[in-house]
Amino acid sequence: MKKLTVIIAAVTFPVLLSSCFKNPVTGRSSLNILPESEMRSMASQQYAGFIATNSPVQGTEDAATVKRVGQKMQAAVTQYLQSIGKAELISGYQWEFNLVNENTANAWCMPGGKVVFHSGIMPLCANEAGVAVVMGHEIAHAVARHGNERMSQGLATELGGAALSVALSEKPEQTQQIFNTAYGAVANYGVILPFSRAHESEADQMGLIFMAIAGYDPNEAIAFWQRMAAAGGAKPPVFMSTHPSDKRRINDIRGKIPEAMKYYKPN
Numbered sequence: 001m002k003k004l005t006v007i008i009a010a011v012t013f014p015v016l017l018s019s020c021f022k023n024p025v026t027g028r029s030s031l032n033i034l035p036e037s038e039m040r041s042m043a044s045q046q047y048a049g050f051i052a053t054n055s056p057v058q059g060t061e062d063a064a065t066v067k068r069v070g071q072k073m074q075a076a077v078t079q080y081l082q083s084i085g086k087a088e089l090i091s092g093y094q095w096e097f098n099l100v101n102e103n104t105a106n107a108w109c110m111p112g113g114k115v116v117f118h119s120g121i122m123p124l125c126a127n128e129a130g131v132a133v134v135m136g137h138e139i140a141h142a143v144a145r146h147g148n149e150r151m152s153q154g155l156a157t158e159l160g161g162a163a164l165s166v167a168l169s170e171k172p173e174q175t176q177q178i179f180n181t182a183y184g185a186v187a188n189y190g191v192i193l194p195f196s197r198a199h200e201s202e203a204d205q206m207g208l209i210f211m212a213i214a215g216y217d218p219n220e221a222i223a224f225w226q227r228m229a230a231a232g233g234a235k236p237p238v239f240m241s242t243h244p245s246d247k248r249r250i251n252d253i254r255g256k257i258p259e260a261m262k263y264y265k266p267n
Contacts, residue, residue, distance in 0.1 A: 023144050024086045025206045028198070030149040039148050040092060040112035047114045054116075056098035062122050063099040069131045069214075070097025070115055073139055076213035080263075081143075089143055097135075105231070109138035111147055124227050129211075129220035136207030136214075144206060146199045204253050208260035215267035218260040225250050 021032035057063040074095050081087045093113035102118040109115045115138060117131070125131045141147070208218040229246070 021145055021149070023202060024081065024084055024089065025144075025209065026202050028202065030145070031152045032145050032148045033152040034148050036111065036145070036148065037092060039145075039151070043110035043112050043114065043147075047110050047116075050116070051098070051100075054100040054102060057101055057119065060099075062119065065128055065131055066099045066115075066117050066135075067097045069128060069135050070095065072214040072216075073132065073135050073210055074113070076210050077139060077143060080209065080213055089145075105228075107134045107138055109142045111142055111145075113139075113142065115139065124231060125224065126227065127220075129216045130224045130227075132211040132214060132216040133207065133221045133224040136210040137203045138207075139210060140203040140206035141199065144199070144202050146203070149199075200249075201252065204249075205256050205259075208253070208256055209263055212260045212262075212264040215265060217266070218257045218264060221253050221257070222250060225253065 020029045022029050077090065078087070081089055090113070095113035095115070097115045097117075099117045099119060099122075103120040104118050105121040105124055106118040107116065107121050115135065117134070121134065122131075125134060204221075208221060211221075212218050229250070
């Protein structure tokens with residue numbers, strides 16, 4: 001048994017070493033063993049299933065705001081990544097920014113740039129800058145490949161670090177379940193499972209920079225999270241349950257704002 005463990009480690013360890021991803025903003029290294037093209041393909045299938053049963057809202061002010069902010073954030077992310085020589089991180093993205101009529105305070109972004117806001121979060125956003133806070137944070141999770149990291153950990157643990165192509169062909173149901181564990185049953189609920197504290201901190205930091213480049217004041221993030229905390233009560237909004245809102249988090253964001261303000265140029 002010990003010999004078998006050594007053999008498995010000898011096979012998988014070089015793969016893990018060659019599959020490290022370095023966050024372009026924080027510098028944190030993480031395990032990303034899945035090709036992003038495959039992540040986008042699986043995400044696209046989940047997203048299509050969700051949109052098939054949740055038609056995007058058309059012709060309203062809120063729907064227009066989501067699309068307008070999304071387009072500005074897309075341009076900001078592209079500008080930032082180009083400026084640091086990392087434009088390839090969003091190569092192959094096919095951006096979409098939709099509002100769906102779902103009365104939960106929630107929003108999410110899938111690998112490949114598919115962003116969805118639920119109508120229930122719009123009152124808490126309160127204004128266009130509030131939408132930018134949420135948008136920047138969710139896009140940051142995708143750019144930082146947090147889902148890839150989470151799924152890579154699942155593959156390494158459950159399938160011994162098998163290549164995704166092998167996992168899909170030999171154990172497709174188990175591989176799909178790992179994806180669902182990483183992203184939640186988006187096709188049914190539109191819920192992204194809670195990210196780790198490290199992921200949340202990175203998404204906060206990156207999101208503030210992205211919204212600043214897009215022309216939105218990063219200080220609006222404090223007001224947004226304060227509104228989220230105030231709305232909690234006995235049953236917190238979905239977005240708050242998957243993105244913990246507490247005094248520590250707000251203080252951490254406050255500490256990140258000075259760096260983000262270096263990128264801020266009001267429109």
